[in-house]
Amino acid sequence: MITAHVNELGIVFRGHNPIDQPTVWWESLLDELKAHHVPSLHPTGKRMSVDVSAEGVVRAVVHFTPSTVGIDEAITILKKRGIEVHDVRRGD
Numbered sequence: 001m002i003t004a005h006v007n008e009l010g011i012v013f014r015g016h017n018p019i020d021q022p023t024v025w026w027e028s029l030l031d032e033l034k035a036h037h038v039p040s041l042h043p044t045g046k047r048m049s050v051d052v053s054a055e056g057v058v059r060a061v062v063h064f065t066p067s068t069v070g071i072d073e074a075i076t077i078l079k080k081r082g083i084e085v086h087d088v089r090r091g092d
Contacts (some may be wrong), residue, residue: 003084006075010063032077034068 002021005012011033026048035047041063042049050060064071071089078085 001082001084003086004078005086005088006071006078007088008064008071010061011074011078013060013062014057029077029081030062032069033062033074035062036065036067038063038065 003014005014030047037045037047041061048060048062050058052058062068064074068074069077071087075085075087
């Protein structure tokens with residue numbers, strides 16, 4: 001199961017490999033979230049950033065901007081897709 005931690009800055013997907021889901025799945029999720037390229041935060045032409053820790057843990061981040069959906073709508077979208085959501089604004 002995919003897990004997402006959501007706060008005021010964005011959505012952090014942790015501990016899974018984004019390539020485990022088909023590209024079309026990620027693209028449709030990013031479309032639904034209205035994610036877009038954020039210069040200096042995302043690689044050129046990408047709508048999220050992905051990094052791997054020294055321990056091999058993958059972390060993908062979608063940043064919130066005035067053009068993306070709001071936090072509460074994002075949580076609804078993620079849950080609808082079967083993603084386990086932790087709203088870290090409230091300490092969940």
